[in-house]
Amino acid sequence: MKAIIVQDLTRNYNGLRAVEGISFDVEPGEIFGFLGPNGAGKTTTIKMLTGQLRPTSGTAQVMGCDVVEERQALKPQIGVVFENHNLYERLSARDNLRFYARLYRVKKARVEEVLAHVGLTDRAQDKVGTYSNGMKQRLLIARALLHKPKVLFLDEPTKGLDPNVARDIRAIATELADQGMTIFLTTHYMEEADQLSDRVAIINQGRIVALNTPEHLKVEYGEDERTTLEDVFVHLTGRHLGRGS
Amino acid sequence: MISTKEKVINNLNIVWSIASKDIVDALKNKATVFNIFAMIAIVVFFYWISSVRPFDKEIEVVVYDEGNSSLPMERVQLADGYSLVLYEMSSIQQMERNMGFKELGLVIPADFDQVLNAVGEPVLQGSILWVHRAKATELESKYSQKLSEWLGQSVRVEIGDNFVVPQPDIPTWPVHFHILFAVFFMAISTVPHLMLEEQRTKTMDALLVSPASAGQVVVGKALAGLFYVLLSGGLFFALNWAYVTHWGLALLAFLCTALFSIGVALILGVFIKNPFQMMVSMAPMIFLLVLPAFFALQPNLTANLKTILGWLPTTALVKIVKLSLSSEVPLDQLLNNLAIALGSTAVVYAVVIWKARRSDR
Numbered sequence: 001m002k003a004i005i006v007q008d009l010t011r012n013y014n015g016l017r018a019v020e021g022i023s024f025d026v027e028p029g030e031i032f033g034f035l036g037p038n039g040a041g042k043t044t045t046i047k048m049l050t051g052q053l054r055p056t057s058g059t060a061q062v063m064g065c066d067v068v069e070e071r072q073a074l075k076p077q078i079g080v081v082f083e084n085h086n087l088y089e090r091l092s093a094r095d096n097l098r099f100y101a102r103l104y105r106v107k108k109a110r111v112e113e114v115l116a117h118v119g120l121t122d123r124a125q126d127k128v129g130t131y132s133n134g135m136k137q138r139l140l141i142a143r144a145l146l147h148k149p150k151v152l153f154l155d156e157p158t159k160g161l162d163p164n165v166a167r168d169i170r171a172i173a174t175e176l177a178d179q180g181m182t183i184f185l186t187t188h189y190m191e192e193a194d195q196l197s198d199r200v201a202i203i204n205q206g207r208i209v210a211l212n213t214p215e216h217l218k219v220e221y222g223e224d225e226r227t228t229l230e231d232v233f234v235h236l237t238g239r240h241l242g243r244g245s
Numbered sequence: 246m247i248s249t250k251e252k253v254i255n256n257l258n259i260v261w262s263i264a265s266k267d268i269v270d271a272l273k274n275k276a277t278v279f280n281i282f283a284m285i286a287i288v289v290f291f292y293w294i295s296s297v298r299p300f301d302k303e304i305e306v307v308v309y310d311e312g313n314s315s316l317p318m319e320r321v322q323l324a325d326g327y328s329l330v331l332y333e334m335s336s337i338q339q340m341e342r343n344m345g346f347k348e349l350g351l352v353i354p355a356d357f358d359q360v361l362n363a364v365g366e367p368v369l370q371g372s373i374l375w376v377h378r379a380k381a382t383e384l385e386s387k388y389s390q391k392l393s394e395w396l397g398q399s400v401r402v403e404i405g406d407n408f409v410v411p412q413p414d415i416p417t418w419p420v421h422f423h424i425l426f427a428v429f430f431m432a433i434s435t436v437p438h439l440m441l442e443e444q445r446t447k448t449m450d451a452l453l454v455s456p457a458s459a460g461q462v463v464v465g466k467a468l469a470g471l472f473y474v475l476l477s478g479g480l481f482f483a484l485n486w487a488y489v490t491h492w493g494l495a496l497l498a499f500l501c502t503a504l505f506s507i508g509v510a511l512i513l514g515v516f517i518k519n520p521f522q523m524m525v526s527m528a529p530m531i532f533l534l535v536l537p538a539f540f541a542l543q544p545n546l547t548a549n550l551k552t553i554l555g556w557l558p559t560t561a562l563v564k565i566v567k568l569s570l571s572s573e574v575p576l577d578q579l580l581n582n583l584a585i586a587l588g589s590t591a592v593v594y595a596v597v598i599w600k601a602r603r604s605d606r
Contacts, residue, residue, distance in 0.1 A: 050454050072456070080454045086447035088266070090273040102262040103455045105255070143451070 001064055003028045003151050003182035004049065009058035011044050018044040020206040021058065026199075028150070031173065031183040033197030033214075035190070037237050041206040042186045043083070046153055049184070050080050063150045076104065079144030083155040085136040089129035093120055093139050096128060097146060104147040114142040118172065134165030141172060151182040158192060170196060190230035200229070204237045259457050263465025267439050268472050274442075277473075280434040284427060284477050291423040292484040296376075304391060305330045305347040309340040312355030321395050329395060344374060344409045345417040349388055351402070366399045372407040376487045381405070410490055410572035420488050421566035422539050424481045425502060425559060429531050431477040432506035433513065436470035437523055440514025459601040466514065467507050474503045488570045494579075495569035501586045502562045508593035509534065515600040538563040558589035 004026035011019040019041040026032040036042050047053035049060055051071040060067045065074035088096050097111040115121045118138035123131070128139065137157065144152055154173060158166035173196060177183050187193050193200055194214045201211040210217055214229050221232040247255075271277040308318065308331050318333040332347070334340040340350045350372035354360075360367040369392070373384055381404045388402040411417045443449040443462070452462055478499045482489070489495045513530060517523045534557075540546065541554035542563065554560050561582040568574045568582075 052450065052453055072458075075454060075456050078454065080451070082447065082450055084447050086451050088270055088448060089446070090270055091266075095269075099262060099266045100451075100455060103259055103452075103457055105258065105456075 001028070002026065002061075003030065003063060004032070004184065005059075005061045006045075006049070007059050009045070009048060009060055010056045011041075011048060011053065012056045013044075017206050019048070019055075019203075022203065022206075022208045023058075024201055024208065024211055026151075026182055026184065028182050029177060029180045030198045031177045031185060031196050033193040033200035034184060034186045034203065035188075035193055035200060035233060036186075036203035040203045040237070042203060043155065045203070046080075046155055046184070046186065050078055050153055051075065076147055077150045078153060079147070079149035079151070080153045081137075081140045081144045081155060081157050083159065085133070085140065087128045087136060087139060087143075090127060092125050092127055093131070093135075093142075094124040096139065097143060100143055100146055106147050110146060114145050117145065118142045119168075134161050134168075137161060137165065137169060141169070145176075149181070151184065152176060154183060154185045154187075156187055157185070158187065158189060166192075190228065190233055194229040202233060202236050209236045255456070256461065259461045260464045260468060263452075263457060263462060264468035264472070267466060267469035271435065271439065271469065271473070274438075276438060277435060280431065281473065281476065283434075284431045284473075285480060287430060288423070288427045288477060288480045288484065291420075291427070295418045295420055295423070296485070302327050303330060304328070304349060304388070305332070306349045306351055307332050307334050307340045307343045307347045308351045308353060309334050309337050310353045310357075312353070312357060314353050314357040316353060316357070323391060323394050325394070327391060329391060341372065341409045342412060342415060344372065345411045345415040348377075349373060349384075349402075350407075350409060361396070361398060364398065366401055368401045368403055370407065371402040371404040372409050373404055375408040375410040375490065378408045379487065381408075411570070413568050413571035413573060413575065413578065416542070416544050417567075417570075419539065419542070420485055421563050421570060422535075422542075423485075424478065424499065424566055425538060425563050426531075426535050427477040427481055428474050428499070428502045429506045429509075429535050429559075431474050432470055432503070432510040433527055433531055435473045436466055436507055436510035437514035437517055437527070439466045439469060440511065441517055441520065441523055444518070445520075460598060463511060463515075463597055463601045467511060470507045470510055471503060474507060478503065490571060491569045491574060494574060495566070498562065498565040498569050501565065501583070501590065505558055505562060505586060505590045505593065508590055508597060511597040512593060512600070515597060534559045542567070556585060558586050561585035561589075 002025045006025065007023050008021045009019060010017065010021050022045065034042055034045065044053065048055050049062055049067060051067050051074050054068055062074055063077040065077060067074060093115065094111060097114065098108065101108060101111050115124050118141055120135065120138055120142065123135065128136065131139065157169050161169065170192065173183055173185070185193070185196060197214060199211065199213050200217060201208050203209070212220065217232045218227045218229060221235050304327060306329060310316065310333060318331045321329040323329065332343070334343060337352060344350050352370040354367065357367050371385065371388060373381060377384060385402055385404045389400060392400040392402060443452065453459060513526060517526065537554050537557050538559035541551065541557065541560040564582045565579065565586065568579055
């Protein structure tokens with residue numbers, strides 16, 4: 001069974017097409033990079049795949065659950081690490097996780113497990129408002145992993161983080177994929193997408209303009225062996241700049 | 246296959262998780278703590294001004310004069326700064342009926358003038374409002390002293406068990422209005438804030454990809470709001486218990502008021518998008534809903550206005566509260582007002598659920 005199947009998915013906003021007939025599928029255990037410039041339709045796609053937004057047309061299934069018809073069944077299958085740090089800042093990290101543990105009906109012991117997994121056990125009693133961005137990002141990952149989802153959506157997981165924390169986050173993502181979790185990743189860092197993703201889809205103006213492994217994309221669209229994924233991205237999203245510019 | 250029982254338990258678990266999180270989280274929020282203190286100040290102030298009456302130096306007395314005595318029915322200034330204001334009534338029933346605002350009812354016996362002229366001590370039958378029943382002895386002595394001071398001769402007021410419970414249709418101190426104000430203040434200052442903060446910090450997105458549905462989030466917020474509204478109701482009844490004549494009805498009235506006010510607060514919560522909108526809409530909303538209910542019970546209102554205001558849910562709620570503080574509960578009035586209150590509450594919650602479902606997708 002495919003982890004994600006998307007067929008001709010479209011979403012209109014006030015007559016404008018944010019996402020236009022996209023189709024792709026994602027294998028279980030795959031890290032799938034979903035790249036695109038700002039406003040290309042990445043967040044809209046994630047919102048549709050996580051059941052937050054109803055598609056205008058087309059279908060999508062995540063772990064066999066239709067994202068429109070089977071939303072409640074879908075929810076335990078997915079974890080989402082949002083782009084913004086949407087945490088309860090007056091509560092401690094432990095209380096944040098315990099709250100979600102109750103929603104997912106997960107045992108308290110699991111809270112301690114995920115806190116340890118992301119290295120926050122020592123600061124678990126501190127208010128989230130006192131956390132650095134890196135710690136908040138770790139906590140977001142812990143929250144998304146709490147109920148052991150099959151598919152993890154990572155929306156710009158390393159945005160604004162220092163290189164050490166970003167590396168830790170990437171390591172966690174790789175480790176999870178190695179354990180069989182499917183990861184749907186959006187990022188603006190092409191190097192990160194290149195390093196992590198088994199396959200990459202590039203979306204521009206609501207349409208998927210390329211979908212393949214990073215290596216294939218570089219061969220297909222590159223001029224020579226020095227071509228990077230960023231060059232491919234720039235080429236496909238409509239801005240031809242010289243390499244290194 | 247999940248059984249219905251499991252579904253119900255799951256629903257309750259999610260709703261209670263959201264509510265308990267909000268109750269704890271809100272207590273760590275300075276704005277909510279400020280609102281709680283403001284609510285306490287409002288309830289205590291209303292109690293102080295209506296029951297303790299610290300600045301009230303006027304004793305209004307309704308009098309039934311059995312023998313048309315020589316007592317002048319007028320305002321009398323006493324040496325200690327108090328004044329007595331006497332209103333003559335044509336019967337004991339009329340006297341009791343007009344005691345809503347008055348402190349004392351007095352029956353002047355037929356032989357009053359003779360006893361007074363014979364330098365005896367006339368005994369006057371006094372009546373006080375039921376709410377003051379615990380202070381009957383103290384009031385007997387107070388009124389005896391004031392009347393003696395006025396007449397220059399010893400007079401005794403005997404109250405005994407003469408407690409008058411106001412009838413539902415007569416004007417009284419607006420205690421019924423105080424609870425409406427306190428409950429609306431608490432609900433409207435707390436619940437929209439809970440909703441708005443969830444949207445502002447985007448934690449709503451995380452909630453909606455969790456097993457919680459938009460409806461459960463709304464119910465959870467309503468429960469958290471109910472907790473704070475219960476605080477205001479608890480404080481109100483702790484201070485004003487002596488007014489209540491029908492406890493069952495008082496609690497029903499409070500519950501209806503709480504549900505309606507939380508519904509209105511939830512509407513604000515789902516429609517308001519930023520703190521500025523909340524700031525500018527909160528106070529007008531409280532006054533818009535609560536003030537007409539206050540005026541609706543004024544006796545000098547034109548019939549048309551009375552009819553229009555009578556259809557307002559807050560007026561209906563105030564009337565139900567008032568019935569619970571009155572001598573009798575006319576069933577037609579109760580059912581009428583309950584229908585308006587519950588019907589409006591149903592409409593309000595329908596709007597909330599509709600809006601929550603729309604914003605969910």
